[in-house]
Amino acid sequence: MNMDTPINTSAQPNDILIEIRNLHFSRGDRPIFDGIDMDISRGQITAIMGPSGTGKTTLLKLIGGQLKPDAGTIKVDGEDVHKLSHKALYDLRRRMMGMLFQSGALLTDLSVYDNVAFPLREHTHLSESMIHHLVLLKLQAVGLRGARNLMPAELSGGMARRVALARAIALDPQMIMYDEPFTGQDPISMGVLVTLIRSLNEALGLSSIVVSHDVPETCSISDYVYLISAGKVVEHGSPAQLAKSESAWVQQFMGGLADGPVPFHFKGPSIMDDLMQSGLG
Amino acid sequence: MLLDFLQQLGHRSLSIFARLGRASQFLLVTLMALPSVVMRPFLLVKQMYNTGVQTLLIILVAGIFVGMVLALQAYIVLVDFGAEESISLMVSLSILRELGPVFTGLLFAGRAGSALTAEIGLMKSTEQLSGMEMMAVDPMKYIIAPRFLAGVISVPLLALIFMAVAVLGGFFVATDMLGQYEGVFWSQMQVKVDFYDDVVNSIIKSAVFGFVVVWIAVFEGYDCVPTSEGLGQATTRSVVYSSLAVLGLDFVLTAVMYAV
Amino acid sequence: MSTRNIEILVGLFVAGALAALFMLAMKVSNFTSYGETDGxxxxxxxxxxxxxxxxxxxxxxxxxxxxxxxxxxxxxxxxxxxxxxxxxxxxxxxxxxxxxxxxxxxxxxxxxxxxxxxxxxxxxxxxxxxxxxxxxxxxxxxxxxxxxxxxxx
Structure with missing residues (x-):
């Protein structure tokens, strides 16, 4: 091997924003993650997909430092999230992270405008007129400048998510974590969100992590995909690579097939035995 | 069978102790977050409105009626001994020593405590608390501490208002309905009601009740299972536990304050 | 409700409580007689x-x-x-x-x-x-x- 050629540039430590090594996490006796390794690159949209209940949201909470792993490390921008003090963790979140929750998580007693202004008022000493400008710009970016005086209860689900997105980018974070952004959306809001995630990522130079099980939408915007199931990373690669995967499980998941390695029937005795037994009983 | 029972017992006591531990830890973190309320006084004012002002109406109505009923009952008992001039004494001592703080504590638990639990529980289940954490705003400082402080301040204020209104209610019945002289009403009371023993102690009592009721209410909300069922259970628990705590603590405090 | 109205109501609430304390001290209890015993x-x-x-x-x-x-x-x-x-x-x-x-x-x-x-x-x-x-x-x-x-x- 020629020593002069640089090894694969995407593996340069500087390009890795989040580095997850040997992550173990369990809820009670139930293991959620059983040794996960992941590298999430800067400036890309990384999707984490898997069946419901595989702890995708839990993974985001682990990255955000809201949960502590049983073993393993998560480094964000070179800092081990779970070794930071309370203050340093809050600093890291303010500097680096924005998160879009499934429900939007808007503060119900504040208007749309105040919700977007909230992080600015809490973390900066900007004047009200400055904040006013910033809020309108952020709302303009998600197309909801006209809705600034509405209360969260008056918004539809898709609009709430867009307001939450405007709030998440208010402090210009380096990364945004999307928790199930497409779930329960009508096709139009779905299309809006897909476009927004892609365009924001490019316009703001963000790194995005999208957790989802909506395969076609997620694949259409992501640069790299991790598939997790039963606490392990089953497959990773670009959407095109995954589509060509030879694993039957990956094919079933990506194609949305009803039966395959994951059986259609929940495990139990065969129907013959069940019927016979109830017949005798 | 016996082993099963023992295991159940062990399991339950362990989970009760775990909850107590979480509640104490929660209280500690809340108390440490209190200084930050000074930085955001508008949050405290807003919560004083939500807990204090919103509870005021029920406190006023209850206070008037409790005072009036006490005066009537006192008259019925005392008139047999020819001691009806002591109505005011009986009314004021019962209200200051027991009924004022206890009633306020119970009404506050039912009106404001349950609302606090439900509000915080709902914030938890709609991920508002998590969302705040991810925006690097500590919900202990922004949500919990102002509500806690507002409650602890509001309850003694409400108790004072309750007691004053109840005495006025008694005054109304004694003078207008039973024909007692105004001067007799007030002077009889002043002879035996002591400012420190009765008024100050009742303020201390109500402050303790406020502390405990708000602690339980806020903790139950923060610790609830974030589903609609869990939220309902947490609200019920909040009212039941805080009411029992008020009554139990009242006995302890009375024993400490007035027992010879 | 506007912030100003909320502040006014909270102010009234606190003032009412202070008035109640004043009444309990001066009218109901013997607070007034505390000062007299000094001399x-x-x-x-x-x-x-x-x-x-x-x-x-x-x-x-x-x-x-x-x-x-x-x-x-x-x-x-x-x-x-x-x-x-x-x-x-x-x-x-x-x-x-x-x-x-x-x-x-x-x-x-x-x-x-x-x-x-x-x-x-x-x-x-x-x-x-x-x-x-x-x-x-x-x-x-x-x-x-x-x-x-x-x-x-």
Whole structure:
């Protein structure tokens, strides 16, 4: 091997924003993650997909430092999230992270405008007129400048998510974590969100992590995909690579097939035995 | 069978102790977050409105009626001994020593405590608390501490208002309905009601009740299972536990304050 | 509701509570009488039995409240109770004033009643009242009554 050629540039430590090594996490006796390794690159949209209940949201909470792993490390921008003090963790979140929750998580007693202004008022000493400008710009970016005086209860689900997105980018974070952004959306809001995630990522130079099980939408915007199931990373690669995967499980998941390695029937005795037994009983 | 029972017992006591531990830890973190309320006084004012002002109406109505009923009952008992001039004494001592703080504590638990639990529980289940954490705003400082402080301040204020209104209610019945002289009403009371023993102690009592009721209410909300069922259970628990705590603590405090 | 209205209502709430405290202090309790005792003087009296007398029980003369009991102790040499009273300085009593423990009404509270004598000199701070009448103890009274009834027969 020629020593002069640089090894694969995407593996340069500087390009890795989040580095997850040997992550173990369990809820009670139930293991959620059983040794996960992941590298999430800067400036890309990384999707984490898997069946419901595989702890995708839990993974985001682990990255955000809201949960502590049983073993393993998560480094964000070179800092081990779970070794930071309370203050340093809050600093890291303010500097680096924005998160879009499934429900939007808007503060119900504040208007749309105040919700977007909230992080600015809490973390900066900007004047009200400055904040006013910033809020309108952020709302303009998600197309909801006209809705600034509405209360969260008056918004539809898709609009709430867009307001939450405007709030998440208010402090210009380096990364945004999307928790199930497409779930329960009508096709139009779905299309809006897909476009927004892609365009924001490019316009703001963000790194995005999208957790989802909506395969076609997620694949259409992501640069790299991790598939997790039963606490392990089953497959990773670009959407095109995954589509060509030879694993039957990956094919079933990506194609949305009803039966395959994951059986259609929940495990139990065969129907013959069940019927016979109830017949005798 | 016996082993099963023992295991159940062990399991339950362990989970009760775990909850107590979480509640104490929660209280500690809340108390440490209190200084930050000074930085955001508008949050405290807003919560004083939500807990204090919103509870005021029920406190006023209850206070008037409790005072009036006490005066009537006192008259019925005392008139047999020819001691009806002591109505005011009986009314004021019962209200200051027991009924004022206890009633306020119970009404506050039912009106404001349950609302606090439900509000915080709902914030938890709609991920508002998590969302705040991810925006690097500590919900202990922004949500919990102002509500806690507002409650602890509001309850003694409400108790004072309750007691004053109840005495006025008694005054109304004694003078207008039973024909007692105004001067007799007030002077009889002043002879035996002591400012420190009765008024100050009742303020201390109500402050303790406020502390405990708000602690339980806020903790139950923060610790609830974030589903609609869990939220309902947490609200019920909040009212039941805080009411029992008020009554139990009242006995302890009375024993400490007035027992010879 | 606007922030201003909320602030006004909270302000009213706090003001109402302060007004309530003021009323409880001035109208309902004896707070006003705390200040008056500052300039008073102390006298003492010995009693065989103080009955239900307590610290802060009133001291009165001719039906007028003139002071209050500040201390009740037991003398180990004379085997008597010693009651210390604070009398407001504007009230004067002769040296041979007598003190008794009386009851307001049949079941009312007990108080110290002062009965002025005819001496030229007045009681000064720290003086001891010599003539005293102990509290009536109901059991003793009933006991004496039954005893005398039994003797009559």
């Amino acid at each position: 008073g003087y102390e006298i003492r009296a010995r009693f065989d039995n103080v009955g239900g007398l307590k610290v802060r029980s009133p001291v009165s003369a001719g039906g007028v409240r003139v002071g209050k009991v500040t201390n009740i102790s037991y003398n180990n040499e004379s085997f008597e109770a010693v009651v210390t009273m604070n009398i407001e300085s504007k009230y004067k009593f002769p040296k041979d004033t007598s003190a008794g423990i009386l009851t307001a009404g049949l079941l009312g509270e007990q108080y110290v009643g002062l009965e002025p004598g005819g001496d030229e000199e007045n009681l000064a701070a720290g003086d001891m009242i010599e003539l005293t009448q102990s509290a009536l103890v109901l059991e003793q009274v009933i006991g004496q009554f039954l005893y005398s009834k039994a003797q009559d027969k």
